[in-house]
Amino acid sequence: MSQTLEGLAAIVNEVAGTPIEDITAEKSFVDDLDIDSLSMVEVVMACEDKFGVSIPDGEVKNLRTVGDAVAYIDAQS
Amino acid sequence: MTDSTRRVVVTGLGATTPVGGDVATTWAGLLRGRSGVRMLEDERYTDLPVRFAGQVAVEPLEVMDRVEARKLDRCQQLALIAAREAWADSAQPDLDPERLGIAFATGIGGIVSLLDNYDTLLARGWSRVSPMSVPQLMPNGAAAWVGLDLGAKAGIHTPVSACASGAEAIGYALEMIRSGRADVVVAGGTEACIHPITIAAFAAMRALSTRNEDPTHASRPYDLGRDGFVMGEGAGALVLESAEHAAARGARIYAEVASVGMTADGHHIAQPDPEGAGAARAMRLALEGAGASPTDVIHINAHATSTPQGDIAEATAIKSVLGTSVDDVAVSGTKSMTGHLLGGAGAVESVAAILALHNRIAPVTANLENPDPEIGLNVVSGEPRKLRDGDAVVLNNSFGFGGHNVALIFRSV
Known part of the structure; x- marks a missing residue:
């Protein structure tokens, strides 16, 4: 597990309660992880704080899976 | 179609209060005179004139999942805890979601989340x-x-009438079932607004007790030494159900919700009408609606907030309504132990009034050491009091800033 994935998994676990081991790259935030649009805002805020990146609103719709988010964060940082 | 003869009964009770984290613990505490009022330890209260409040006995996170709790304001956490207890206590009626309604009140709402x-x-x-x-x-x-938790789709409603809100929700639920909109309604009230600004704001009105040196004795309805109310937090919930629906599923029935009387003072934004005229009208309307006479009343859970004026105004109203029967009616002021739960008060005190009727025992009014001679009511203090058997009704009064008066009558079944 990459450090980014590990950090993101901790955030998703905090927001949605999903077990850490179930939070893998191919999982969809909405379909698999019980993250609705409001929870997604919380995930984005926490990612910005944790990884020191900026994730504009226009970008959030492209972050469908955990892997998408990890790739975006890694490219920014 | 409204059918004022449709009988509505109570089949489930729930509560989380400063006295206990559920109905059983709260009720046991109210019979024993146990105070739930404690010092506010946070340093933000240090410079305030009031540094104590009735804080819930069981923190929500002790009984609620962390992920669920973090989405909710504290008043919502308490509401869910009480509603789930009431729903479980009613043995979870199985019905069409479009026949299940909610009437759940708050006086203040999620102000602490807003401030944070x-x-x-x-x-x-x-x-x-x-x-x-x-x-x-x-x-x-x-x-x-x-x-959302119960999947209710008949309608979800939130009456807001300050400290009468919880009682108004029960009245709304009664009318929702009588009007044919629902067969079952979960009704209640919740509040969790203890914060330096609310303490400061109520203190600015000179409405709060300032007995900082002795918080468990600060809420003392009807006592000569009373000097204001004590802020509290908590929630109460009731499952109301049409009598036919409850009978068809063989539900345990605590009491009938016989009627509600609601009036407005038209007097002042925050002062009670000194004669309690609006409160008296609410009680009379409730008695008329229930087809009950003063001699049927065995117990009143009074609003009795422990303010110098409010307690006298309510007592005046009670005496004017009950007349010579007043000496036979056991009056309890349970805010002496819970503090004032504002929008949660009417619901928690309805739970207490229903249990008093169901178990035929009236809870105590704590801290009544020097009764105010102007009160002139038969107040239960010291020990809980046995209530007479047979057909009877009990009354729960709730009044709110703004001049709201709500009187609920529960009848034995």
Whole structure:
């Protein structure tokens, strides 16, 4: 597990309660992880704080899976 | 179609209060005179004239999942805890969701979440304000969460009438079933607004007791030494059900919700009418609606907030309504132990009134050491009091800033 994935998994676990081991790259935030649009805002805020990146609103719709988010964060940082 | 003869009964009770984390613990505490009022230890209260309040006996996180709790304002957490207990206590009626309604009140709503998010806005800017802050602050949030939890679709409602809100919700639920809109309604009230600004604001009205040296004795309805109310937090919930529906499923029935009387004082934004005329009208309307006479009343759970004027105004109203029967009616002021739960008060005190009727025992009024001679009621103090058997009704009064008066009558079954 990459450090980014590990950090993101901790955030998703905090927001949605999903077990850490179930939070893998191919999982969809909405379909698999019980993250609705409001929870997604919380995930984005926490990612910005944790990884020191900026994730504009226009970008959030492209972050469908955990892997998408990890790739975006890694490219920014 | 409204059918005022449709009987409505109570089949489930729930509560989380400063005296106990559920109905059984709260009720046992109210019979023993146990105070739930404690010092506020947070340093933000140090310079305030009031540094104590009735804080819930069981923190929500002790009985609620962390992930669920973090989405909710504290008043919503307490509402869900009480509503789930009431629903379980009613043995979870199985019905069409479109026949299940919610009437869950609050006087203040999610003000602490709002304030916390304002602090975040000032410290870190708008981008760190929680996306849950609107659902947390909206006054209908607690009712909406209870409705989502139970899948209720007949309608979700939040009466707001300050300290009468919880009782008004029960009245609304009664009318919802009588009007044919629902067969079962979860009704209640919740409040969790203990915060330096609310303490300061009520203190600015000179409405709060300032007995900082002795908080468990600060709420003392009907006592000559009373000097204001004590803020409290908590929630109460009732499952109301049409009598036919309850009978068809063989439900355990605590009492009938016989009627509600609601009036307005038209007197002052925050002072009670000294004669209690509006309160008396509410009680008379409730008695008429129930087809009951003063001699049928065995117990009153009074509003009795422990303010110098309010207790006298209510007592005056009670005496004018009950006449010579007043000496036979056991009056209890349970805010002496819980503090004043504001929008939760009418619901928690209805739970207490129903249990008093069901178990035929009236809870105590704690801290009554020097009875105010102007009160002139038969107040239960010291020990709980046995109530007579046979057909009877009990009354629960709730009044709110703004001049709201709600009197509920529960009848034995």
